[in-house]
Amino acid sequence: MRDIELKYKSKLSEYLHASSDDVFLYWKGRVALYAILRAMGVGEGDEVIVPAFTCVVVPNAIKYLKAKPVYVDIDPKTYNVAVSQIESKISDKTKVLICQNTFGLSSNIEQLLEIAQRHHLYTIEDCTHGFGGTYHGKPNGSYCDAAFYSTQWNKPFSTGLGGFALVANRDLHKKIEQVNVSLEKTTLKDSISLSLLYFVREKILTDRRYWRMVKMYRWLSKYKFVQGSSSGVEIESTEMPSHYFKALSQTQMKKGLSNVEKIDTLLDLRKRNARIYNEYLESKGKTIVSPELFADHSFLKYPLLVRNREDVLRMAEENCVPLGEWFCSPIHPVMEHWDLWDFNGEDYPQAVKYAALLVNLPTDVAQTDSVLRFLDKILDWVE
Numbered sequence: 102m103r104d105i106e107l108k109y110k111s112k113l114s115e116y117l118h119a120s121s122d123d124v125f126l127y128w129k130g131r132v133a134l135y136a137i138l139r140a141m142g143v144g145e146g147d148e149v150i151v152p153a154f155t156c157v158v159v160p161n162a163i164k165y166l167k168a169k170p171v172y173v174d175i176d177p178k179t180y181n182v183a184v185s186q187i188e189s190k191i192s193d194k195t196k197v198l199i200c201q202n203t204f205g206l207s208s209n210i211e212q213l214l215e216i217a218q219r220h221h222l223y224t225i226e227d228c229t230h231g232f233g234g235t236y237h238g239k240p241n242g243s244y245c246d247a248a249f250y251s252t253q254w255n256k257p258f259s260t261g262l263g264g265f266a267l268v269a270n271r272d273l274h275k276k277i278e279q280v281n282v283s284l285e286k287t288t289l290k291d292s293i294s295l296s297l298l299y300f301v302r303e304k305i306l307t308d309r310r311y312w313r314m315v316k317m318y319r320w321l322s323k324y325k326f327v328q329g330s331s332s333g334v335e336i337e338s339t340e341m342p343s344h345y346f347k348a349l350s351q352t353q354m355k356k357g358l359s360n361v362e363k364i365d366t367l368l369d370l371r372k373r374n375a376r377i378y379n380e381y382l383e384s385k386g387k388t389i390v391s392p393e394l395f396a397d398h399s400f401l402k403y404p405l406l407v408r409n410r411e412d413v414l415r416m417a418e419e420n421c422v423p424l425g426e427w428f429c430s431p432i433h434p435v436m437e438h439w440d441l442w443d444f445n446g447e448d449y450p451q452a453v454k455y456a457a458l459l460v461n462l463p464t465d466v467a468q469t470d471s472v473l474r475f476l477d478k479i480l481d482w483v484e
């Protein structure tokens with residue numbers, strides 16, 4: 102193994118209070134999930150329980166293995182699964198329970214683990230929003246059999262695109278190593294487009310240019326000039342895209358090594374800003390994140406509920422506020438043909454309701470003044 106790979110794995114495992122042999126690196130977070138599912142032996146006819154508030158690449162990884170995603174509605178207090186509804190979804194085909202730390206909030210993990218144990222299910226934590234955060238003092242991702250993380254550019258820390266798995270259940274190590282034998286290597290073209298992505302992200306992307314850049318990035322990735330985070334086929338079908346099962350490149354490892362150092366400062370900043378938003382919204386009688394959740398919430402994004410979302414987004418653009426749109430759909434960002442992913446909106450009323458109302462305030466800004474001024478302007482639309 103190369104020096105840089107060893108260093109990166111050891112750095113990540115330090116944060117996760119794990120051993121560096123438990124860490125496996127991939128081109129994206131979704132690829133890490135796919136590898137974990139394969140290592141768990143998930144295949145045709147198996148069922149995997151997932152929150153009805155996720156990114157479409159999660160059910161995709163399940164569908165690529167001819168297994169079936171079975172969704173559980175969310176508890177709007179935490180945007181994570183409603184624990185009381187899990188057991189009614191378990192059948193004799195269920196093999197895995199996936200939980201998530203939505204927006205950085207981990208919740209109810211002990212209860213989830215207890216249910217999984219009782220039904221002999223594997224557990225996977227989707228920590229794509231939660232790296233660096235903790236649940237009851239233990240790092241996110243260290244409770245379950247395995248966890249996967251994303252280092253895509255707007256996740257907790259960035260390698261442009263990227264991801265990794267933490268496999269705490271050592272019985273799975275041999276299997277995941279066998280699965281990883283078929284990983285494709287990254288190409289020169291991948292490295293060039295990653296470097297372009299870093300350049301744009303670090304040198305050109307400011308709050309002022311945010312919306313223009315988002316539009317340009319979407320356009321460029323649509324026409325394949327840059328590496329988009331999801332290719333068209335991933336949001337239009339359940340076919341596995343070509344060159345999906347790919348390794349992490351050394352360019353990404355280097356980037357990761359330097360960026361992961363900043364995570365503690367970032368976590369403090371995100372929490373500080375979230376408290377400012379909470380105070381402001383509470384003073385206006387609007388919905389806030391329950392203060393008792395703060396200890397286990399790392400606030401990758403701050404959830405804001407609004408009516409007239411399109412108007413709010415337009416106003417954000419006019420006011421140069423980098424507002425996010427996670428999760429604008431229960432299987433983000435897919436807005437139609439949910440049946441392709443075995444999702445029937447009527448069965449998940451909370452997820453559908455909140456997906457229609459959510460936008461996210463940025464938590465990594467140095468100053469919140471301009472965000473608060475923006476909130477003043479849209480206050481009538483805030484729930």
Ligand SMILES: *Cc1c(COP(=O)(O)O)cnc(C)c1O
Pocket residue numbers: 129130131132155156158159201227229230250251252253263264330
């Ligand atoms: C971003 C995200 C993923 C996938 O991560 P990638 O690195 O982009 O593959 C999975 N689940 C959720 C909830 C996400 O937000």
